[in-house]
Each structure stands twice: as structure tokens, then as C-alpha cells.
Amino acid sequence: MYEVRWLTPDQLRAWIRFEAVVELLPTVLDSQLQRDSALTHFEYVVLAKLSESPDQVLRMTALAATTNSTLPRLSHVVSRLESRGFVERMPCPGDRRATNAHLTDEGRAKVVAAAPGHVNTVREHVIDLLSDEQVEQLDGIMATLLQRLDPTNTLRILP
Amino acid sequence: MYEVRWLTPDQLRAWIRFEAVVELLPTVLDSQLQRDSALTHFEYVVLAKLSESPDQVLRMTALAATTNSTLPRLSHVVSRLESRGFVERMPCPGDRRATNAHLTDEGRAKVVAAAPGHVNTVREHVIDLLSDEQVEQLDGIMATLLQRLDPTNTLRILP
DNA sequence: CCGCCAAGGTTGTCGCGACAAGAGACGTAC
DNA sequence: GTACGTCTCTTGTCGCGACAACCTTGGCGG
Numbered sequence: 550m551y552e553v554r555w556l557t558p559d560q561l562r563a564w565i566r567f568e569a570v571v572e573l574l575p576t577v578l579d580s581q582l583q584r585d586s587a588l589t590h591f592e593y594v595v596l597a598k599l600s601e602s603p604d605q606v607l608r609m610t611a612l613a614a615t616t617n618s619t620l621p622r623l624s625h626v627v628s629r630l631e632s633r634g635f636v637e638r639m640p641c642p643g644d645r646r647a648t649n650a651h652l653t654d655e656g657r658a659k660v661v662a663a664a665p666g667h668v669n670t671v672r673e674h675v676i677d678l679l680s681d682e683q684v685e686q687l688d689g690i691m692a693t694l695l696q697r698l699d700p701t702n703t704l705r706i707l708p
Numbered sequence: 709m710y711e712v713r714w715l716t717p718d719q720l721r722a723w724i725r726f727e728a729v730v731e732l733l734p735t736v737l738d739s740q741l742q743r744d745s746a747l748t749h750f751e752y753v754v755l756a757k758l759s760e761s762p763d764q765v766l767r768m769t770a771l772a773a774t775t776n777s778t779l780p781r782l783s784h785v786v787s788r789l790e791s792r793g794f795v796e797r798m799p800c801p802g803d804r805r806a807t808n809a810h811l812t813d814e815g816r817a818k819v820v821a822a823a824p825g826h827v828n829t830v831r832e833h834v835i836d837l838l839s840d841e842q843v844e845q846l847d848g849i850m851a852t853l854l855q856r857l858d859p860t861n862t863l864r865i866l867p
Numbered sequence: 868c869c870g871c872c873a874a875g876g877t878t879g880t881c882g883c884g885a886c887a888a889g890a891g892a893c894g895t896a897c
Numbered sequence: 898g899t900a901c902g903t904c905t906c907t908t909g910t911c912g913c914g915a916c917a918a919c920c921t922t923g924g925c926g927g
Contacts, residue, residue, distance in 0.1 A: 553824040560835050561845035567834070568753075570850050571730050572776045573857040576915085589883080592726075609906065617731045622884060624907055629883095646892045646905045665712040675726070676719050678852050686845040687724035693728050693837050698732040735885085748913080768876065781914060783877055788913095805875045805922045874923075879917085893904075 581670045586663035596660040605652035740829045745822035764811035768774040
């Protein structure tokens with residue numbers, strides 16, 4: 550039985566709405582990609598991050614970090630993507646413990662084909678609904694939250 | 709091959725951060741509740757919504773709406789909660805198709821015990837990190853997004 | 868009444884995410 | 898050179914969420 554600081558009405562309202570968006574948004578992203586490209590949102594992110602990196606290669610650990618994922622989760626997903634021919638695993642030359650994930654040409658084609666529809670969904674459901682000022686506010690708020698959520702601050706390295 | 713309006717650098721940065729938070733936040737909420745109260749975040753929300761309603765009763769459909777869920781998902785969760793003694797199903801007097809979910813005393817005790825820890829987590833990871841102004845901004849942004857995400861606008865009925 | 872469709876819930880199946888356990892490889896201390 | 902701890906990744910198991918199929922009841926037109 551310790552002291553609890555409950556939320557004020559304003560805080561509560563903001564939280565309930567935020568909570569709702571956090572609950573609903575992933576479903577929207579997933580179903581669009583699933584429907585149009587037979588990809589999970591997470592699978593898409595993996596392919597996208599690989600396509601943005603030099604030589605289309607990233608170490609599993611680095612890939613896990615940029616996708617806000619854990620290694621076990623990533624490993625499973627890469628296995629699936631590998632069996633579909635979008636990614637191939639290659640031993641890392643310098644470190645025999647490490648594995649490199651490499652985007653195949655087929656995988657690259659896949660993500661290139663999926664990107665427009667995904668960007669469109671992001672616009673329709675988020676960006677285009679907000680003013681430039683609100684986008685800036687959103688960025689500031691999320692940057693603050695990430696300092697708590699992302700211990701390694703991987704995401705502070707941004708373009 | 710149609711026209712694509714890519715995101716501007718500012719928009720992209722905001723989106724990547726928002727995406728990261730949407731990915732990471734649910735895990736934090738789930739693991740705290742799981743660790744301290746052996747509850748899923750969604751289970752907690754179900755119990756909480758019931759505890760806030762008159763007579764601790766809500767129809768399944770209404771409960772699904774206020775928890776941003778689908779009926780199948782809710783039905784499964786209520787079954788689990790029922791087997792643990794936190795909720796009981798009762799036929800709705802007025803409509804023999806409908807089912808009422810009723811929070812038991814045990815369930816009420818459970819949610820009351822879990823609430824402080826949960827509120828604390830929400831404060832630590834979200835509310836207390838933001839200024840009052842940012843909380844207001846967050847509320848405005850999320851309200852806008854919900855108009856798209858929540859077709860029935862169930863959540864616009866707020867305290 | 869009676870045939871039809873919509874509304875309200877439940878159940879079954881499948882796939883993904885979380886977690887724990889394990890197998891190699893690297894570094895380092897002695 | 899060898900023993901220990903750490904890093905890197907994989908694998909197996911379990912539980913939840915999405916989706917589809919199904920069943921019952923209610924409303925409504927003829």
C-alpha cells in the first residue's frame with residue numbers, strides 16, 4: 550500500500566487515445582502489406598533496412614538493433630525470408646560467430662514493389678492528417694520517449 | 709507504376725521514431741503487468757473497463773468497442789479470465805443473443821491491486837517525460853489519428 | 868407465420884512473438 | 898594453453914491475435 554499519483558483528467562485522456570492508436574495502428578500497417586505484398590510489417594522493415602545499407606548486407610545484431618527487435622525474433626523472420634528467397638545468410642568474414650544477412654535481387658525487387666503502397670498507407674493514416682507543426686511535435690515527443698524505451702539509443706542515429 | 713509522394717526528411721524522421729515507439733511500448737506495458745500481476749496488458753484493460761462501468765457489467769460488443777478489440781479476440785480473453793475466476797458470463801436479460809461480462813469480486817480485487825503499478829509504468833515511460841504542453845499536443849495528434857483508425861469513433865466518448 | 872438477412876458470440880486453425888536453453892567462437896587471465 | 902566468462906546466433910516451446918466458419922437469435926417483409 551504505497552502512494553499512487555493518479556493521472557489528471559487531461560493526462561488520462563491523452564493516454565487513452567495514445568493507447569488506442571498504439572493498439573490499432575500496427576494492425577492497419579500489417580493488413581495493408583499482407584494484402585498487397587504478402588509481407589508482415591516487420592518483414593517489410595527488415596527488407597527495407599537491408600536495402601538501405603551498403604552492399605545490401607547487415608549483421609544480424611545490427612539488423613536487430615535498427616528494427617527494434619530481439620535476436621531470436623529476427624532469426625526466425627530471416628529464416629522465413631530466406632526460405633522465400635528474399636534474403637540469404639552468409640558467414641561474416643571477420644568474426645566466425647557472426648552472420649550477415651544479405652538481400653537478394655529478388656528481395657530487393659520485393660521491397661521496391663511494396664514501398665509505394667506502404668508509404669501511401671503511412672500518409673493516409675498518419676502524416677497527411679497532421680499539420681507540419683504537428684509532425685514536428687510528434688517527432689519531439691517520440692524522440693523523448695525513445696530515450697527511455699530504447700536503452701542503446703540505436704535510433705538516435707538518424708538520417 | 710504510379711506516382712509516389714515520398715516522405716520529406718522531417719516527416720520520415722518523425723515517422724521512424726513514432727514507428728519505433730509503437731513497436732516498443734506494448735512490450736514494456738505487457739512485461740510490467742505480466743511480471744507484477746500475471747496479466748496481459750489487454751487483460752488488464754478488459755478488467756479495468758469492467759470495473760469502471762455500472763454494476764461491473766458490460767455487453768461483449770460494448771466491451772470489444774471500448775477496448776479497441778474484435779469480438780473473437782475478446783471472447784477468447786474473457787474465456788481465460790473466466791477460468792481464472794475474474795469474470796463471469798451471464799446471458800443478457802433483454803436480448804437472448806447477447807452476453808454480459810461481469811467482473812467478480814476477485815476480478816475487481818485483481819485490477820485494483822494491479823492499477824498502481826500500471827499507472828506508475830505509464831508515468832515513467834510516457835506522461836512524466838513530457839511537459840504539460842506536450843501532453844496536450846499528444847492528445848490533439850492522437851485524437852486526429854483516431855478519426856481515421858477508429859471507424860465507429862467509439863473513443864470519442866471520453867470522460 | 869415463414870422465409871430471409873443481419874446482429875451477436877463462439878470455436879477452430881494458423882502464424883507470429885516472447886522466453887529459455889543451448890551451441891560455437893572470441894577474449895583474457897593466469 | 899587452458900579455463901572461464903562473454904558475445905553471437907539458433908532452436909524449441911508456449912501463448913496470444915487474426916481470420917474464417919459456424920450457430921443462434923432478432924427483425925422484417927410478404
